[in-house]
Amino acid sequence: MKRFARLAALTAASAALLSCAVPALAAADVPYDSYTFNYREYIEFTPAPYVPAGTVSGQTLGITPFRNPQSFCVAPDGLIYVADTDNDRIVVVNQELTGAVAVIETFDNGGTPDTFRKPYGVTVSEKNLLYVADTENKRIVVLDGDRAVRIIADPKSEILPAEYEFSPLKVAVDYADRVYVVARNMFQGIMVFTADGEFLSFFGTIPVSVSLWQRIWRSLSTKEQRKLQQLFIPTEFTGVDVDDAGFVYASCIDPQGTQAAFRLNPKGVDVIRKGENNNVGGDVFFLPAVAGEFDGPSKIVDILYRGKGIYSMLDSKRGRVFTYDYEGNLLYIFGGMGTQAGTFKAPCALASTGDKLLVLDSGRLEIMIFTETEYGSLINTAVGLRQDGDEGLAVDLWRQVLTLNENLELANIGIGKAYLTEGNNKEAMKHLKLGMNRTYYSIAFKRYRNNILKANLGYILTGVIVAALALYVRSLVRQKGTEKGDLLADD
């Protein structure tokens, strides 16, 4: 019922928006909607944080076209490595994305030349070693230039089944050269390997949620029925990335649509913060998945840590890029499916270089480039400043954001908090209320109220004393009156 009410409100809101805001949207001139979800989980359209700025394909790089590229990454030196899966090669693109620096098709594996077979994942470590998830060859190849320094294959452990076939899909490396691998059909979590290539353990298993109804239903069914029912297995991870502190960001396809991003500490415990809406699952509001492909929760296929606590996720269902800050606040959403320039067909990986966000599309066989707009850049910088503890410096930026998008709660909260530290409680209250932040509003309000009380304490106390005296006198007078009355009555 609530959902339908919200839908009705949404339709009304979009109708109102269409009638008055068409010129503004047309001026933005992007082929997709940019929006965010506010405190009440309503969709709020925003200026575009990123705009399309061209595409990179095999042709523009001067090589043969990509075939089903599945992943790419940006090396510390700025080169971009693309896992061109069905071409069995790794393409190295220069920083400006104008040409291919190298195409790695063969490499030197201990003296003998070797090739890849459908490499799905690729990453570059801090030490500039290239890690390739060589999926069909069931191994991870660590390359220094075109020489293999290490091969991680055939993990052995008593917690792995004997007939286990290792087919790595995504790979990430932290500062200590530990290797985090998302493998196909591996539901127990991310596989961790030591720097020497030894299997260490599983990492960050996603807990299975079985509802009460499912449990009752299962207990009522017979053994044969149970065999045919679907298994309760955890969802697989889809993407993995490592942040500056060595925490692992991982994404999964969440059937509930509430948590698609994980931030795993070195113990493998999820420590992500989910923000005001308690949701880091992509779209907060969606239609139930009955009507078609476009409905249902977001299908997060990759996650990218972008520094300063900001991370982005890629939704392959509706082609959105979701960006969150460290606290789990939704910063902005942009992107969409389609055939226009700047829209996706089958987005599969995210990367960023400089102020550009890159999306790899395995359907269009292209890397799509998005550059940040003033709006996106202001938010990114302001959030970064806040993360560094320079909230005061961020205020000017938040103010500029508000001129571009008056409804952004995050900007209002940023300004409100700055006013609060400044001691301007009244302004702080105004902005924190607009930002729907009850905790900080309450602090500001308490200070404001207590200041008023303190300033007027003299009047208030005088009033109380005068009132008490008046009551006392009145009671005295009354008593006298009744005594008189009694006397009269006696007469």
Next chain:
Amino acid sequence: MTKIFTRDKFQHLVRVLNHPADTFYEIRHREKGSVPLALIIVFLFSLCYTCNRIFAGFIVNLTDPRSVNGLTDLQSIFLLYLLFCIGNWSITCLMEGEGRFKDIMTVTGYAFLPLIITYIPAILISNVLAANEEVFYVLIIGLGVAWTALLILTGIMTVHNYTLVKTIFTLILTLIAMFIIIFLVLLLFDMLNQVFTFFESIYNDLMLRG
């Protein structure tokens, strides 16, 4: 034609607050109650309810102001009120209740008076409360709700001349009766709809084929 709003009736309305049992007895047996007055009380309660949803302080108010509609609140409160009265009447009729329908309406309507009285200070106080102090607001509203519940209980007990246990028992039955009424009404509407569509399709058939 007797006067509806006499001074006497107003005094009895106020007396409900401190002498509920006596006043409800007088309402039943000495015609001291007034149905229009009860309806006004319910109307005022609906007004206070809506006001609370709009004007309660930011800290305690989680309601989306866009979702508040005073007319909808008024309709639903009156519907529930009538439903309760009809449900209670239909149950107590069969269970030797002495109250007339008019008495049930009067008593139930009057019982909302404490909620009106507590809503107003609650709304005012909520605007000067910070976090951790919401308990005052909750306490005041809770007090009003408990008082009203007590008044309904006393009222139903008095007008029907029931014991406490029997009152509680009939109140539970009243709830069930309310559900049955809702069910029947929905059923009726559905049937009417089907009949209507039946005739509509016959009409369409004749018009399009003939």
